[in-house]
Amino acid sequence: MGADALRKPRGAREVKAVEAAADRAFFILGGVAALWLAAVLLRDSLQWSRVWFLLVFWLVLAYLALPRLNRVLTRIYLPDYFVGRARTSDGLLGDPVNLALLGDADRIHCTMRRAGWTRADELGWTSSWRIVTATLLRKSYGSAPVSPLFLFGRQQDFAYEQEVDGSPGKRHHIRFWSCPPGWMLPGGIPVDWLAAGTYDRSVGLSLFTLQVTHKVAESIDAERDHVLASLQNAEPGVPIRTIRDFSTGYHSRNGGGDTIETDGNLPIVDLQPFPVPAGQPTEPGSRSARRPAPVVFGSLLVAGRGLAALALAGGVLAPGDRPLEVSLGLPSGMAEALEGLLVPATVVVAAFGAGELLLAWLIFNGRNWARITAMALSAAAIILQATAVLNGAALPGFGDNLVGFSLDVLLLIALSSQRARAFAHRRTRQPGGTLAQPSEPPRPR
Incomplete structure (x- = not known):
């Protein structure tokens, strides 16, 4: 106790x-x-x-x-500790964690904006209705909300995305979670943030709940590499250390039942050497209460x-x-x-x-x-x-x-x-x- x-x-x-x-x-x-x-x-x-x-x-x-x-x-069959996967709101294993970062939230927000990413809106009544109408009418919604995924027992702090072809049904997106104070990756490696990036290829029904949801592209490594390339373009020379075989390479399914595959490598992006330029707009808190x-x-x-x-x-x-x-x-x-x-x-x-x-x-x-x-x-x-x-x-x-x-x-x-x-x-x-x-x-x- x-x-x-x-x-x-x-x-x-x-x-x-x-x-x-x-x-x-x-x-x-x-x-x-x-x-x-x-x-x-x-x-x-x-x-x-x-x-x-x-x-x-x-x-x-x-x-x-x-x-x-x-x-x-x-709750009966899944362990209640970090396994390298986020969880859906229904408790199912969601997207794999495929990126880690060092640096504070302001540095991440500044870098993501410079890299051409848009912060996703918070999920609420208005944004939910807007993404439904945008999907049905095939209208652009570049800051469409993403579904909540949970790590460390809580929802992502924020998410960024890049819309593809002006359709909210297709987009690059990545969720970020701040790590608890003093928390380390398995092996004793300290990081400040963990992230999960995937590519939404279409809209369909979840295999496990039959809910309407985005369908994820199988190769999540391709999305991880896309995120890394955009960060390197925004901050040339940014230090990136890769933990090889952080998790065993596998073929599996995410919380929506979509097939996913990964080589298990985990890049760690160090944004600490890059201070936030003066005059940069500040970002709102992670989530409104x-x-x-x-x-x-x-x-x-x-x-x-x-x-x-x-x-x-x-x-x-x-x-x-x-x-x-x-x-x-x-x-x-x-x-x-x-x-x-x-x-x-x-x-x-x-x-x-x-x-x-x-x-x-x-x-x-x-x-x-x-x-x-x-x-x-x-x-x-x-x-x-x-x-x-x-x-x-x-x-x-x-x-x-x-x-x-x-x-x-x-x-x-x-x-x-x-x-x-x-x-x-x-x-x-x-x-x-x-x-x-x-x-x-x-x-x-």
Whole structure:
């Protein structure tokens, strides 16, 4: 146990352990529920009148079920230390690390600009929509975002690219990660940055998740040499040392299922002798500390649940001149029996709705206990649904609780994601709830 853990009060350690256990349980339950939802959608899409459900089935399978399944499985069979490969957000082995650098971030930014590279935009709502429209309409987008890959447990600090033929579907690109303080390559060789350069040749479907993604050219060594040539043109005489056979030469596949091959050599580019010229524009930070999309999406789902409860309570409390059996759709005998419970029950529903709105606001602002509470409510609803099915009830289907079940699954997937956990933990650690630079928490065990 580390010194920081020993200094924490015992109660705080116990709370943290309970939260970690809850996160693991919700993470796994979210994956199982997503697979169940995909199976339900596939069943409903087999009817000609609902064949359009195949699109919904693909979206759920590719963007919810398979990524979560890969994340759970890779945590079991892949080592959690440096193996010379980046990882995808789903935990799969991604692009090989094929370049190392010495020097600070400003020196890298200056050299990359001089070498004719463009810094990639951060991945967000606007940039994601822009790259989709640019790809479909075959428009140029020279600073299109790249997908996140992870090294040292965190996303790349920044990426650079060169668009080819004015198409965002084809481009040279390279991601950069700063090394942890004191970290060395195997063999005791110190470097400041590691990078992974590959060439995107087209757009297609991932072999492992069926998501739309860029397809990578097989020879990553050619892209590594292209990057080196551009750096040498920008800084003639730049020292480059190559570690021969840093990794065994191999043929393999990246996180999208594309075949890749490399000779295993690792060049180390030393930019330290080249100071940044005066007057060079400064670069923004590595990543802005914006709220992750899963947090925004999850808080909206919780808020929607609260608004629905308030609408239900308002409809019951203000039935107008309609009899109770008409306003609630109940038989007259049952309506009379429930007459005395109407106001207390409606108050409870209204209080639940107000509590959900408060919970959504707290989730949006990064309160970890609120995130766990919201997941617990959705998990309870999913477990109750599963229990009813095991006891003979019908599976949720089109027009039969499918929407409510789907929203609970979506909420559980969103708020149990790594990005949502990292955001909540970061806000919890920071005094006053201020944002810190993002870092990925340990993957669920």
